[in-house]
Amino acid sequence: MYILLFLSGIGAGFVNVLAGGGxxxxxxxxxxxxxxxSVANGTNRIGILLQNIIxxxxxxxxxxxxxxxxxxxxxxxxxxxIFGTFTVLNIDKYILEKIIGIIFLIISVFILYKPKVWEEGxxxxxxxxxxxxxxxxxxFYGGFIQAGVGFFLITSLIFIEGNNIIKANALKVFIxxxxxxFxxxxxxLNGKIDILKGTILAFGTMIGAKLGTTTxxxxxxxxxxxxxxxxxxxxxxxxxx
Numbered sequence: 430m431y432i433l434l435f436l437s438g439i440g441a442g443f444v445n446v447l448a449g450g451g452x453x454x455x456x457x458x459x460x461x462x463x464x465x466x467s468v469a470n471g472t473n474r475i476g477i478l479l480q481n482i483i484x485x486x487x488x489x490x491x492x493x494x495x496x497x498x499x500x501x502x503x504x505x506x507x508x509x510x511i512f513g514t515f516t517v518l519n520i521d522k523y524i525l526e527k528i529i530g531i532i533f534l535i536i537s538v539f540i541l542y543k544p545k546v547w548e549e550g551x552x553x554x555x556x557x558x559x560x561x562x563x564x565x566x567x568x569f570y571g572g573f574i575q576a577g578v579g580f581f582l583i584t585s586l587i588f589i590e591g592n593n594i595i596k597a598n599a600l601k602v603f604i605x606x607x608x609x610x611f612x613x614x615x616x617x618l619n620g621k622i623d624i625l626k627g628t629i630l631a632f633g634t635m636i637g638a639k640l641g642t643t644t645x646x647x648x649x650x651x652x653x654x655x656x657x658x659x660x661x662x663x664x665x666x667x668x669x670x
Contacts, residue, residue, distance in 0.1 A: 431629055434458050438633020442480040445634070446602060446641030448657040449579020450664040452477070455630060456576060464623055467518065470574065471616030475627030476634035477575060478613050481606035483635050485599075487642040494599035502590070502600065503607035505561045506582075509568025510608035514615045517573045530668030533577065536584055537661045540654060553591035560589055564604075571605065572612045577664050578605065583657060594650050594657065 437458045441451030452473055459469035488494055563585050571578035579601055586597035616622050645653060 430458075430462055431626075434462065434626060434629050435633040438476055438630040439637040439640075440633075441476065442483075442634035442637020442639075443641040443644075444637075444656070444660055445477070445480060445579060446484045446638050447598065447645055447653060448660040449583065449601075450577055450660040451634075451637075452574075452576035453664055453667050455634075459623075459626060459630070462626060464626065468621050468623060470517065471613075471619075471621030472623045472627040472630070473575060474609055474613040474616055475622065475624075476630040477605065478609045479631040480634035480638035481602050481609065483638040484602040484642045485606050487639065487646070488599040488602060491646055493646065494596055494603060496603070498590075499600050499603040500607075502560070502564050502586075503604045505565040506568035506571065506604050507608040507611055509565040509570075510572030510612050511568075511615070513569035513572025514612040515572075516569075518619060518621070527669060530665045533580060533661050533665035533668065536580055537658055537665065539584070540658045540661070553589065556589075560585075563589060568608055571608055575609075575612075577668070580657070580661050580664070594653050595645065598645055598653065 434455075437454045441454045443451075444454075445451035455473050455476060456466075456469055459472055460466060464472060489496070567578060567581045567585060570581065582601040582604060583594065583597045586592045586600050587594060590597075590600075592600065613622075
C-alpha cells in the first residue's frame with residue numbers, strides 16, 4: 430500500500446501542476462491506509478507543500494509568472510485558507526462536496542464555450558475589491574478541503590485577472606504554496622498529520638511536480654486546456670457520486 434501511496438503522489442503532483450484535482454487520487458489512498466478523513470486531509474498537505482516548492486522554483490526559473498502579482502493574490506487567499514483550515518477541523522463536508530461537483534461541471538462548460546479566453550487570456554479591467562473577495566473565498570475552500578482548489582484558481586486567474594492558462598497555472602502553484610504553508614502548520618499543531626505517510630506521499634508528489642512543470646512549460650495552451658477539462662469532469666463526477 431505504501432508503494433501505491435508513492436505512485437499516487439507522482440500522479441497527483443503531475444496533474445496538480447498541469448491542472449488540479451490531484452488530491453482526488455491521494456485522499457482515498459490515505460483513508461485506505463487507515464487514516465481518519467481529517468488526518469488524511471492534513472497529511473495530504475505535506476505533499477501539496479513540497480510539490481509546489483518544486484513547481485514554483487521551476488516556473489520562476491523560466492519566468493512563467495510575476496512574483497509581485499502572485500504575492501498580492503496570495504494575501505486574501507491565505508487569509509481565507511487559515512479560516513478554512515480551522516473550520517474543517519469540526520464540520521461535515523458532504524453537502525459542500527455536492528455543491529462543488531455542480532460548480533465544476535459549470536466550469537467545464539465554460540472551457541468548451543470560450544476556448545480562446547483560456548488559451549490566450551483576455552483584457553480585463555482590474556476590480557481589486559472583487560479579486561480580494563473571490564480569492565478570499567477560494568482560499569477558504571483550499572484551507573478547508575484542498576481537492577479541486579486549482580480549478581477555481583485557474584478560472585479566476587483567467588477570467589478575473591486576464592492571464593492565459595500557462596501563466597494562470599504558474600500563479601496557481603505559487604498561491605497554493607503560500608497558503609498551504611499556513612494550513613500545514615495548523616494541521617500539524619492540531620495533531621492531524623501522519624508524518625511517515627505524508628513523507629512517502631511527498632516524495633511522489635515532488636517527482637510528479639517536476640514532470641508536470643516540464644510538461645506545462647513545453648506544451649501548447651490548447652493541450653493544457655484539454656488536461657484541465659478532463660480533470661474537472663473527472664473531479665465533478667467524483668464529488669457527485
